[in-house]
Amino acid sequence: MRGSEGVRCMLLRGGTSKGAYFLADDLPADAAERDDLLLRVMGSPDPRQIDGLGGAHPLTSKAAVVSVSADPAADVDYLFLQVSVDKAEVSDRQNCGNLLAGVGPFAVERGLVEPGEGRTPVRVRMVNSGDLALATFPTEGGRVVYDGDAEISGVPGTAAPVVIEFPRGSAPLLPTGRARDLVDGTPVTCVDNGMPTVLIAASSLGVTGYEDPGDLEEDLALADRLRGIRLEAGKLMGLGDVENTTVPKLTLLAPPRDGGAVTTRTFIPVRCHTSIGVLGAASVAAGLRVEGGVGHAVARLPERGDRLRIEHPTGFLDIEAGVDHGPGGGAPVARRTAVVRTARKLFDGTVFPRSAGTAPTPAPPQGGPR
Incomplete structure (x- = not known):
């Protein structure tokens, strides 16, 4: 479903960010049409994003597009898209390691990956850079386990740990070739x-x-x-x-x-x-x-x-x-990188973006209650 009919969407907190997760097949294949839809989903451009899912901050105006990977080294592809808050811009120029924490659980939720008993590892290809990551998280009875005792700064409470490992990348650690x-x-x-x-x-x-x-x-x-x-x-x-x-x-x-x-x-x-x-x-x-x-x-x-x-x-x-x-x-080379994050499913259902061709005129931030 697309446009005014609604789009299937899952909202997850990944690490210290929050984003809208979509299956690639649920979004337009054309990048320009997809980006226009995401702007309407998030309520951009508007400093408050009052007419969409965005939370008026770059950390809460993000999208993850997930699909089965054709790469034999990966289970799923993950495209990260940063949706600007107060500008009509969507960028794919970077990865997002926080939303990455939710990609594995989302893949299991949508049936792209079969859950294991106890823990499920998901191999992720980050489309933005071509880099790979391995995300491992608890599953039980064919379902993702979100509750747990892992705590990360910047997020209240605790949740199940998502262990993310990054293998050595192919790009130079020092892009300029110099330490300083x-x-x-x-x-x-x-x-x-x-x-x-x-x-x-x-x-x-x-x-x-x-x-x-x-x-x-x-x-x-x-x-x-x-x-x-x-x-x-x-x-x-x-x-x-x-x-x-x-x-x-x-x-x-x-x-x-x-x-x-x-x-x-x-x-x-x-x-x-x-x-x-x-x-x-x-x-x-x-x-x-x-x-x-x-x-x-x-x-x-x-x-x-x-x-x-x-x-x-x-x-x-x-x-x-x-x-x-x-x-x-x-030249120095990164040997191994690993981190523990958490993720939590917040909402699963249908998001109804504003109609196409109704982009708001961005207004300056207002005082008073937020």
Whole structure:
């Protein structure tokens, strides 16, 4: 079903994000038609997304499109689409590791993957990048188990753990080929361990790195600096003109405050993340281990083991990220990345988007009750 007749949809919280999950066959095959439909489903463009499912924030205006994979190394394909809140734009330029946590459960719910007894592993091909991931989660009696005792920062309560492992990717860990670059007069490390990310010492931008996200967003001088860095870094990383894209992300680094390896503030790319994305954290963790990188000097790395605790505005994210350095100081390579997330089914049914050709004129945010 499509358009005014409604579209089959499942709403899931994946990690610290929330998104609408669809089977590819339930959406138009034409990308432009699909994107137009998703804008109407989410209620964009509108700062409040009052006429759709979106939650007026990039973290709650996301979509996952899932189908059986033709790749023998994967069970399902997962296409992530970021639906802009206040602009009529849908981007496929990045992955989303948080919504990835819900892909396996969704695949079982829709009958794409047969559930196991006890636990079910689902091999996922992330269409945006071609990378693979293995998501394993509890199942019982042919059904996904969502209740559990796993807790992640930024999400109230507990849920069943979803263990996500990422094999070594084929792309260079350091897209510029250097551990450190000078971008717009600022030392940075450009890293891609699943998410193109620019690591910056917060102190080099005149902030502490411990500020509230809202305060950082209101710093217009900082926003201007970050924009300049992002545009230049995007070209250095081979991403071209990134003016209208959501990558690379920018992560400010500061020494840890609560026993972790580092404190982070991540821009996605303009709003400051209230936590940190899974793939963004994977890139940060790998970048901290790059000798000579800006993060190596800021972080407090454990003496042994691959596990790192990445602190963020609402808590922390534990991630295992190992990096091998080639002989004679060769290019570093990400060895293994794994993280525990949770997911929960919120709604399953039919979503009714507004009619085609009725896009609203975006209004400025209003005061008063929200």
